[in-house]
Amino acid sequence: MTPLGKPPLVFMAQASDIKAIVTAPADVLRPGEGGAVIAPLVGRDSFMLADGEDHLAGRRRVVPGFQRERVSAHTQMVRATVEHEIAGWPLDTPIPLHGRLCALTLRVILHTIFGVGDERVDELHRRLLxxxxxxxxxxxxxxxxxxxxxxxxxxxxxxxxxxxxxALLAELIAERARSRTHQQGLLAMLLGPMHVDGGPDAIGNVRDTLMSLILAGHETTGSELAWAVQLLAHHPAVMHRLVRELDGDNDAYLDAVINEVLRHRPVFLFTIPRAVAKPCEVSGRTYHPPVHLVGCVHLMQHDAAAYAQPEAFRPERFLDEAPRSDAWMPWGGGRKHCPGRHLALLEMQTVLRTLLEHLTIEPASARIETARWRTVIVTPGGGCRVVLRKRRHS
Ligand code: HEM
Structure with a gap:
C-alpha cells in the first residue's frame, strides 16, 4: 500500500514475520522514523523517535522507574486517584466514558512523574487535556x-x-532540578543521573522524555480501558461472572478478562512502522528503502490457527492458559517493548475492580462501538457511551 505523500507500507500478519520485524537490528529497521506522526506532541528529542544507541540510552533512563516493584509502590496512589475520579462520574444517564478514562489515566501518570500534592500538576492536567x-x-x-x-x-x-x-513543564523541571528537595515521583529519579543544570537545552530534553511518558502512558491505557468497559457492557454474562469472582476476592478471572481485552481489542492494531534502512529479508522476500514494514498485531491475535472462535470475547480461554507469546503481542516486542506495562496493568485492574465494586455498567447502544483512529491507536468510535448505576449489594 502507498498512502498519499508517504512511503510504501508493507503489512505482515504471520507471527514469525512480525517477530522478525520487531527484533531486527536497529541499523536495518528503524522504528523511530515510523513514529514521526507524534513528533509535534512529544518533541524532537524524544527517545521514542530516536533509533540505535540514542533510543536505548533514553529507554535506559526511564525503564527502572516502571519496573514491577517500583510500580507496586504506587498501588495506594492509583487506588486513591481512581476512587476520586470515579466518584465524580454521572449516574443513570448515557455518558461517554473514553474522555473520562483518559483524564483518569493522565492523572495517574502525572502523579507517577511529579508525585501528589502540587496544585500546578492539576493545572498541567487541565492544559494537557x-x-x-x-x-x-x-x-x-x-x-x-x-x-x-x-x-x-x-x-x-x-x-x-x-x-x-x-511553560509549566519547564517551571516544574527547573524548580526541581535546582532545589532537589522535592524527592517524590519519577521526575526526581530522572533528574538524578541527568545532571540537569536548569539550562534550556537540558530542560528541553527532560521535557521531551516526560511528554513521551505522558502521551504513551495515558491514551493507551485510557483507550484499552474504554474497550474493556464496552466489551463488558455488551457481554453481561462475562461481567456477572467477573463481579462474582471479585466479590469472592478471586483475581484470576480479572486477569483473564484483561488479557482477552488486550487480545480482542488491542489499541495498537499495528506495530509502529519500521523504516527499512538497509535491504532486509523477511520470509524469503527482500525489502529496500524507502519501504516501511508494519506488523498486524490485530490479525495475529485473531488467527483461527491459534484461537478457537477468535472473533468471540471469551476470557475463559486465558483462565488455565497464559497468553502465547507467538500469538499475543499487545505490548509490542524487541527493543521497543512497552516499558509501562506493569503500570498499565495496575491501572486496568484497579479501575475495573473499583467500578464493579460500586457500580453496574449497561450499554448505551445496541451494538459495541466500532473503532476510530486517534493518533496511532484505535478507540471506541462513539466515545464509549454507557449507563452507570449505583450497585445494590444484596
Ligand atoms: C494498556 C496500555 C498500554 C498498551 C496496550 C501499550 C502498548 C505499547 C506498545 C505495543 C508499544 C510498542 C509500539 C511499537 O514499537 O510498535 C509501546 C511502547 C511504549 N509504551 Fe506502552 N502501552 C500501554 C501503556 C503504557 C504506559 C502506562 C506507559 C507509561 C509510561 C507506556 C509507555 C510506553 C513507552 C515510553 C513506549 C515506547 C518505548 C520505546 O520507544 O522504546 N505505555 N506500548
Missing amino acids: TMFSVAASLTLHMPTLRYAPPWRRVWRRFLANREGVD
Missing part, C-alpha cells in the same frame, strides 16, 4: 492541512496550548 484534543483531528497525520482552512485554526490553537504546557 486541551492540548491532546488535537489527536482527534487530521492535522497530526497530514502536515499539509495545518496551514489550510478550516484546519489552520485547530493547529494554531494546538500550538498555543502546547506553549502553555511547555
